[in-house]
Amino acid sequence: MAKTVVQExxxxxxxEIPPFRLVLGLCPTLAVTKTVENGVGMGIATTFVxxxxxxxxxxxxxxIPKNVRIACFIVVIATFVIVVELVMQAFAxxxxxxxxxxxxxxxxxxxxxxxAEAFAAKNGVVSSFADGLGIGxxxxxxxxxxxxxxxxxGSGTFTVPITSVSIPLFxxxxxxxxxxxxxxxxxxxxxxxxxxxxMLGKK
Amino acid sequence: MREMIRLFIVILLFSCVSGxxxxxxxxxxxxxxxxxxxxxxxxxxxxxxxxxxxxxxxxDRFKIMDGDKERSFFVGEFDGKRSVVAFESYGKGFxxxxxxxxxxxxxxxxxxxxxxxxxxxxxxLGSRAKSEPGLSEQFKGLSIKEPFKVTADGGKIDAxxxxxxxxxxxxxxxxxxxxxxxxxKNEILKKIKA
Numbered sequence: 001m002a003k004t005v006v007q008e009x010x011x012x013x014x015x016e017i018p019p020f021r022l023v024l025g026l027c028p029t030l031a032v033t034k035t036v037e038n039g040v041g042m043g044i045a046t047t048f049v050x051x052x053x054x055x056x057x058x059x060x061x062x063x064i065p066k067n068v069r070i071a072c073f074i075v076v077i078a079t080f081v082i083v084v085e086l087v088m089q090a091f092a093x094x095x096x097x098x099x100x101x102x103x104x105x106x107x108x109x110x111x112x113x114x115x116a117e118a119f120a121a122k123n124g125v126v127s128s129f130a131d132g133l134g135i136g137x138x139x140x141x142x143x144x145x146x147x148x149x150x151x152x153x154g155s156g157t158f159t160v161p162i163t164s165v166s167i168p169l170f171x172x173x174x175x176x177x178x179x180x181x182x183x184x185x186x187x188x189x190x191x192x193x194x195x196x197x198x199m200l201g202k203k
Numbered sequence: 204m205r206e207m208i209r210l211f212i213v214i215l216l217f218s219c220v221s222g223x224x225x226x227x228x229x230x231x232x233x234x235x236x237x238x239x240x241x242x243x244x245x246x247x248x249x250x251x252x253x254x255x256x257x258x259x260x261x262x263d264r265f266k267i268m269d270g271d272k273e274r275s276f277f278v279g280e281f282d283g284k285r286s287v288v289a290f291e292s293y294g295k296g297f298x299x300x301x302x303x304x305x306x307x308x309x310x311x312x313x314x315x316x317x318x319x320x321x322x323x324x325x326x327x328l329g330s331r332a333k334s335e336p337g338l339s340e341q342f343k344g345l346s347i348k349e350p351f352k353v354t355a356d357g358g359k360i361d362a363x364x365x366x367x368x369x370x371x372x373x374x375x376x377x378x379x380x381x382x383x384x385x386x387x388k389n390e391i392l393k394k395i396k397a
Contacts, residue, residue, distance in 0.1 A: 068210050070216050079221040083228050090232040092240035101298075101323060 005130045006061050012134025019142060020197050022135070024110040028102050031121070035166075037159040039147030041095045043140025045088065045103060047133070056130030057120040064121075073116045074107070081106045094164055101181045111139060120181060142193075149189055154180030180183040231314060244320045245304060249289055252306045252316030253279040254265075265394045267387055273384065278395055279306065281313075285395050289314050292383060294376030297368035298323040301332070303376035305361060306382055307347055317342045317377060329369035338363055338370055347381045 003011075016022050019029045028046070033039045053076050058065075064072045085103045088096045089160055098102065105114065120128040151157060156174045157166040168174075179185045231392035241261070249260050256279040263278045279287035302320040307313070319333040332338050341360050342351075351374045352358020355367060362370035384391070 043223060063213065065206075065210050065213055068214055075214070075217045075221050079224060082225055086225075086228050086232045086236070089237065090235040093236075093243045097243065100326065 001063050005127055006024045008127045009058075009130040010135040012131065012136070012138040013141070014138075016135070017142060018111050018135060019139070020194050022111065022114070024114050025112075025139070028105060028109060029146065030190065031182060032099060032102050033136075033143055033147035033150055034154070034181055035098075035151050035157075035159040035184060036144065036147045037095065037161045038098055039143035040140065040161040041088075041092070042099060042102065043136070043143040045084050045138055046106055046109060046112065047136025048084055049077060049109075050081045050115060050136040050139075051064075051105050051129060051132040053077045053116055054120040054124060054128040058123060058128035069121065070117070071114075071196040073113060073121075076106045077112050077116065107124055111135065123154060146189055146193065149193070150180045150185065152161070153177045154185065184187045217230040226313045240321065244302075248304050248318035248320050249277055249306075252304065253267040253277075253287060254290060256280050256287070257283070258285075267288065267394065269383060269387055271374050274387075276391060276394070284310075286310050286392055286394060289315075290334065290380065290383065291320060292376045294372035294374070294379065296322060296372030297325050297329050297366070298325065301369065301372040301376060303373055303380070305342075305377055305380040305384075307380075309388075309395060312347045314342050314345050314347060314377075317373075324366065324369045329363070331363050331366065332369050332373055335363075337361075338373060342377060347384055351377045351381070 012018075014021075019025050019166045025046075028042055032042045047153060053073070056076050057073060060072075060076075080103060084106070085096070088099075088103060123131070141179045148158070151159065151170060154177055155168045157168050159166045180189060217339050246261055247260045253260050257276070258280040260277040260279050263280075263322070264275055265278070266273050268274075274372055277289045279284050279289065281287060287306050287308050289304050291304045293300040293301050295301075299322070301322045301324065303317055304320055306315040308315050313378050319339065319340045322330065322333060324330050324332065329393055340358070345351075350358055351360065353362040353367060353370050353374055355362060358374070360370065360374055
């Protein structure tokens with residue numbers, strides 16, 4: 001049963017990749033993946049929170065009393081989320097403006113709390129770190145894939161992360177498929193990608 | 204009983220450590236955040252409401268102490284006269300404070316323009332106060348002595364549909380700005396001529 005650290009890390013990249021396998025944290029997934037830059041930024045912010053909270057909760061798992069563990073987890077997670085929010089305001093202000101309310105909402109992202117409760121509270125520091133990093137990178141990859149799909153077809157551009165430069169891909173005659181940029185389009189994209197992943201997994 | 208006290212102490216410690224850490228991070232990043240806000244939030248809004256001015260309002264600014272608070276004022280030069288000041292105030296919106304910059308012509312006491320800077324309103328509803336000009340356009344040319352209320356409260360500002368609270372917050376911020384302007388007008392006139 002005991003998995004190696006490497007296995008804990010790699011399971012987040014395919015076998016339990018959120019939000020496709022671990023269908024949690026859909027709110028930010030659907031809301032921010034309009035442009036590639038937003039998707040990547042959100043993924044990195046969530047990864048940071050996930051790794052830090054996993055490490056800390058795993059370190060403190062014997063100190064935290066069982067019946068108030070959720071409250072303690074939320075305090076830890078909320079602290080890191082506000083740290084991310086402040087750092088993002090200080091160093092990546094335009095990105096903070098675009099992600100807006102979804103940064104503070106990482107507190108209630110079920111992936112973060114879910115990993116704390118299901119994994120970090122029961123496992124050692126090293127494997128919790130590997131788990132947080134793996135799940136976080138998996139989440140970032142999913143958001144990136146989803147946002148590339150939505151942005152390229154939905155607005156015909158590709159926003160390079162960090163530089164915020166939008167590159168038009170198809171020339172002026174391209175009629176953007178607006179549906180994909182809107183919320184229902186996000187659901188359809190997510191469903192299609194889930195379907196493709198399940199088909200690949202079957203073989 | 205002993206168990207209760209233990210739970211209490213653990214949560215208390217967690218909250219204290221968390222609060223302390225956040226205070227440290229906040230004081231460490233505060234200065235940079237202020238600079239970034241000036242550059243990315245106030246900058247474009249000020250430029251937009253002071254369109255056509257012949258100086259750079261972002262660098263042409265002064266500070267006045269208002270009670271125990273320091274306020275920044277940005278000067279706009281029109282037709283060779285330093286006649287417009289812009290400054291920020293905050294109104295209570297639906298999701299938190301709304302920052303509004305109001306530019307006032309000091310010769311006529313009329314509003315040259317207003318613009319929303321920071322807000323945490325609902326995306327797609329309240330956020331239209333910033334992204335669409337409909338609300339802020341209505342303040343243009345009004346005297347600073349107007350009551351500034353939305354039509355639902357008996358005023359003449361048409362609220363954004365679906366975002367009355369936000370529109371009220373913007374009006375509230377303009378009312379506060381009018382108060383600040385009233386209080387500090389003498390000092391503003393002195394500084395602007397200097």
